[in-house]
Amino acid sequence: MHDTCPFNPFVERIRIQEKIDAGEKTSALLSSLGDCKRKTPPLARTIIISTLKNQKKPVPEAFIEGIPKAELHIHIEGSLEPELMFEFARRNGLRLPFTSVDEVREAYEFADLQSFLQLYYQGVRVLVNERDFYDLTCAYLKKARSQNIRYSEMFFDPQAHTGRGIAFDTVIGGIHHAMLDAKQRLGISSKLVMCFLRDLSEESAIATLQQALPFKDWIVAVGLDSSEVGHPPEKFTKVFDKAREEGFLTVAHAGEEGPPEYVWQALDRLKVSRIDHGVRCIEDPDLTARLAADGIPLTVCPLSNVKLRVFESVEQHNLKQLLDHGLCVTINSDDPAYFGGYLTENFLAVQKALRLDRHDIYCLVRNSFQAAFLSPDEKQTFLDELDNYISQNQDK
Numbered sequence: 001m002h003d004t005c006p007f008n009p010f011v012e013r014i015r016i017q018e019k020i021d022a023g024e025k026t027s028a029l030l031s032s033l034g035d036c037k038r039k040t041p042p043l044a045r046t047i048i049i050s051t052l053k054n055q056k057k058p059v060p061e062a063f064i065e066g067i068p069k070a071e072l073h074i075h076i077e078g079s080l081e082p083e084l085m086f087e088f089a090r091r092n093g094l095r096l097p098f099t100s101v102d103e104v105r106e107a108y109e110f111a112d113l114q115s116f117l118q119l120y121y122q123g124v125r126v127l128v129n130e131r132d133f134y135d136l137t138c139a140y141l142k143k144a145r146s147q148n149i150r151y152s153e154m155f156f157d158p159q160a161h162t163g164r165g166i167a168f169d170t171v172i173g174g175i176h177h178a179m180l181d182a183k184q185r186l187g188i189s190s191k192l193v194m195c196f197l198r199d200l201s202e203e204s205a206i207a208t209l210q211q212a213l214p215f216k217d218w219i220v221a222v223g224l225d226s227s228e229v230g231h232p233p234e235k236f237t238k239v240f241d242k243a244r245e246e247g248f249l250t251v252a253h254a255g256e257e258g259p260p261e262y263v264w265q266a267l268d269r270l271k272v273s274r275i276d277h278g279v280r281c282i283e284d285p286d287l288t289a290r291l292a293a294d295g296i297p298l299t300v301c302p303l304s305n306v307k308l309r310v311f312e313s314v315e316q317h318n319l320k321q322l323l324d325h326g327l328c329v330t331i332n333s334d335d336p337a338y339f340g341g342y343l344t345e346n347f348l349a350v351q352k353a354l355r356l357d358r359h360d361i362y363c364l365v366r367n368s369f370q371a372a373f374l375s376p377d378e379k380q381t382f383l384d385e386l387d388n389y390i391s392q393n394q395d396k
């Protein structure tokens with residue numbers, strides 16, 4: 001801790017500000033003020049938090065729908081709605097094993113992660129041309145914007161496409177150009193996280209990383225997804241080392257179906273900044289304490305967890321427990337076209353089932369902006385927008 005903030009940076013901040021206001025504007029004081037500001041929330045935010053904690057009124061759906069949000073765990077291929085699946089199949093001259101949109105939706109009953117992945121990989125086969133990836137990404141970002149998602153970090157699975165002969169630049173070109181257009185037309189910001197399929201070899205992941213290097217500026221981080229059990233994070237130590245050397249941030253799916261040990265490995269071997277899912281960390285008190293102490297965010301996906309039978313129901317979800325352990329929990333949709341809801345639907349489901357109050361919702365949304373791969377200034381802009389929303393909607 002900085003020596004100008006001995007025990008209470010908040011009090012210190014006010015003391016320094018008073019001195020500066022009184023004309024004592026030395027560079028040392030200004031620098032101390034900067035330090036204290038970084039360690040304390042703005043005054044407005046502390047007022048907001050205490051007001052929300054005392055707010056016992058029910059949380060209206062409109063409050064959740066309108067709150068500015070960030071999403072950090074969404075697989076772009078998992079946003080493929082059946083209507084688009086049929087359209088892409090038609091224009092690419094492909095046959096689907098379904099006769100109607102309703103039949104596709106009826107097939108979305110899963111026993112576990114593996115049974116979902118079979119359908120997921122069948123779905124991605126309709127993505128062939130750059131225009132398909134562009135249209136898919138546009139459709140998600142448009143939907144996201146309609147839910148007041150202000151910022152999204154999207155996963156994509158290049159190996160699910162290159163493995164069937166689609167060029168890497170076709171995939172990333174379509175996604176990237178949709179992101180640029182969505183920023184310009186809809187005002188939604190987004191970044192891209194490239195995932196390696198963990199059921200494939202590390203050599204295949206390394207080859208994929210090589211393919212990605214010319215597009216380094218378009219990808220903020222690398223991650224690890226697909227079948228978890230039997231494919232521990234340590235299998236990918238070398239490729240994650242290389243990715244970090246190349247300047248990528250790292251994340252990994254761990255502790256969804258896999259044991260807490262996989263979360264340890266993701267932290268210690270892959271040196272990830274965030275854990276995707278991570279809900280099984282609760283089985284290991286030392287791990288839970290480590291995640292809390294290091295402020296490692298979890299990107300939790302409640303509807304996905306229920307659909308894939310990680311929890312029997314949203315009521316049984318351990319989200320509240322995770323929050324009570326001081327973990328930086330965020331809410332996300334994972335594969336929204338398959339799991340029955342986008343981000344707002346996930347928030348509405350947990351609010352209702354776990355009786356979250358306004359303060360819980362505020363913390364969850366705030367965590368997402370804090371955990372995002374954004375600069376401090378970018379985060380601050382979104383957090384200010386969030387606080388303004390809370391201030392203006394307190395009485396509703």
Ligand SMILES: [Zn+2]
Nearest residue numbers: 225253276334
């Ligand atoms: Zn996921």
